[in-house]
Amino acid sequence: MNGDLDQDDQMPPRWASGPARGPGGPAFGADAEGERPDRVTLVSQWFPPEPAALAHRITTSLRDQGFVADVLTGVPNYPRGIVYEGYSARRRSVEVRDGIRVLRTPLYPSHDRSAFGRALNYASWAASSSLLGARALRNADAALVYSSPVTATAAAMMAKLRWRTPYVTMVIDLWPDNVFATGYLTEGPTRRIAEAVLNRFTDQTYRWADHVTVPTPGLRDIVVDRGVPPEKVSLVYIWADEKIMQPTEPEPGLRDRLGLTDDDFVLLYGGNLGAAQRLDVVVDAMARLRNMPDVHLVLAGDGVERDRLVAQAERDRLGTVHFLDPVPPDRMAARMAAADLNLISLADEPLFRITLPSKTQSILACGQPMLACAPGDVARIAHDAEAGFSAPPGDAEALAAVIRSARATPRHRLRAMGEAGRQYYLTHMSEASNAPVIADLLSQAARRGRNARGNKRA
Structure with a gap:
């Protein structure tokens, strides 16, 4: 009223x-x-x-x-x-x-x-x-x-x-x-x-x-x-919003809609597609993984850089880069669960070294493994929580190497990283x-x- x-x-x-x-x-x-x-x-x-x-x-x-x-x-x-x-x-x-x-x-x-x-x-x-x-x-x-x-x-x-x-x-x-x-x-x-x-x-x-x-x-x-x-x-x-950000089943049919199989390796970024995220570096890293056609990047969201990222993927003829529209927050946990690894990406700027995007807590709370391509506190938490991988921001070659390493990691080990991240969240960030x-x-x-x-x- x-x-x-x-x-x-x-x-x-x-x-x-x-x-x-x-x-x-x-x-x-x-x-x-x-x-x-x-x-x-x-x-x-x-x-x-x-x-x-x-x-x-x-x-x-x-x-x-x-x-x-x-x-x-x-x-x-x-x-x-x-x-x-x-x-x-x-x-x-x-x-x-x-x-x-x-x-x-x-x-x-x-x-x-x-x-x-x-x-x-x-x-x-x-x-x-x-x-x-x-x-x-x-x-x-x-x-x-x-x-x-x-x-x-x-x-x-x-x-x-x-x-x-x-x-x-x-x-x-x-x-x-x-x-x-x-x-x-x-x-x-x-x-x-x-x-x-x-x-x-x-x-x-x-x-x-x-x-x-x-x-x-x-x-x-x-x-x-x-x-x-x-x-x-x-x-x-x-x-995080713990009523919706928690371990759950993968989004039904997501991989089918993208033409992917259960054996394909999916790196997911969900959120704002803006300049601060430097997702062009991530697309550039995918161009360096052409010899790994089973590795896919899914960018789920919207923002001022979306059209430019689409054009970059088309220019480089990257059929392994996919774009999805954003979904309401109560559907994000299931979308994250459909991926093998969830990405956090930020530009290497002094301000971002002390910035913790809210998706950090969401990924940890959902028990999903992460790849932190970000400076400062985000990378530190990924390391301290043993929740996944980190790569230096702004370096497409180094990021591609980390993705290769993640792809070679057994899925049961990736799940263990997600579980460790959730325990870290419950202890420190809940x-x-x-x-x-x-x-x-x-x-x-x-x-x-x-x-x-x-x-x-x-």
């Missing part, structure tokens, strides 16, 4: 009312005296019905652990920059989604290649969430910030100034580095000014936070190097391993916040 609101007094009498405890009781959410559970507001510019499954998973996880969890977010417009039907970009609204109370504040809808439009999108929501999202944060014991974009932290910082509401910030990616890495403001005085302002603001969000979480070891090192005390930074992996860390950090932040305010909850 979705209703437009104009005035604060039109908000529900108790903004953060809702389910008090999860099925396991007040493991983290209830305070020491058991008076009532901690009240946490997730601050995220994006939330369903936008494709923001992680933000939704985090919120439901908090609720399941005993918190009263609410959401402060924007008017849905991602990824096309078009406001979803039933919403207005200029009006605040409140809705209940899956039992979670969601407050949406206005923004300028944009998600195109315009640096000005994107900046206005981020800045407009930072302003509206700070001004119109006050009640969601004023009544919270702590806030959890999904800080991508980093400007989403503005509302939590304002609440800390006004009411000493503590916040824990989840660093999803490195700002402002990722902004410029994706082609915005590549040079000139505007770039220098924007970089200086964003760097200063980002550092301030870290300093004001009660705690900072990061999703990769490499990113933790960088945050610490930027002046955040090591004891204030925790590694919290982003877990919701059961990481959600309690977030919950504990929020409980500690809420307790310190109450002490700082000198009050006790009724």
Whole structure:
């Protein structure tokens, strides 16, 4: 349900009312005296019905652990920059989604290649969430910030100034580095000014936070190097959607549709076909495997590089390279299971050395062996988990050699790699391993916040 609101007094009498405890009781959410559970507001510019499954998973996880969890977010417009039907970009609204109370504040809808439009999108929501999202944060014991974009932290910082509401910030990616890495403001005085302002603001969000979480070891090192005390930074992996990403049977008929037999060796990449993935290197590696006609590459997905990759495969007359349209997330586990090896590919850029694509966790959670043609943390996890193979990014010859080695590996050994990867996921990267860390950090932040305010909850 979705209703437009104009005035604060039109908000529900108790903004953060809702389910008090999860099925396991007040493991983290209830305070020491058991008076009532901690009240946490997730601050995220994006939330369903936008494709923001992680933000939704985090919120439901908090609720399941005993918190009263609410959401402060924007008017849905991602990824096309078009406001979803039933919403207005200029009006605040409140809705209940899956039992979670969601407050949406206005923004300028944009998600195109315009640096000005994107900046206005981020800045407009930072302003509206700070001004119109006050009640969601004023009544919270702590806030959890999904800080991508980093400007989403503005509302939590304002609440800390006004009411000493503590916040824990989840660093999803490195700002402002990722902004410029994706082609915005590549040079000139505007770039220098924007970089200086964003760097200063980002550092301030870290300093004001009660705690900072990061999703990769490499990113933790960088945050610490930027002046955040090591004891204030925790590694919290982003877990997969475990309801759908788990071991399953292969997608029926997939090999038949591609004209492949059960004996053929299939390397599958599923996801965005973009410039950052450098899949042209993978197609080039397949050209070096012409003497192995039973080795096939399947690129399943869409993106700005798809047409170019198709043209490359046709130019090189590679009948062993196949293209499939993307499928919904709930079908990806079966598609991955139809392959012998699942590929992760990234360009060899400094930013990507501390990047962990979500498909990493998905492949591990599904118990599938992987080939990591990526730098830094992705390759390290493939090695530590003994979950498959790794190849240096950007080197088609080296990648072809690794594929040859994988093809020569018995299938029972490949299955053992997948099983080892799943065990690594369960131990280090699962919701059961990481959600309690977030919950504990929020409980500690809420307790310190109450002490700082000198009050006790009724």
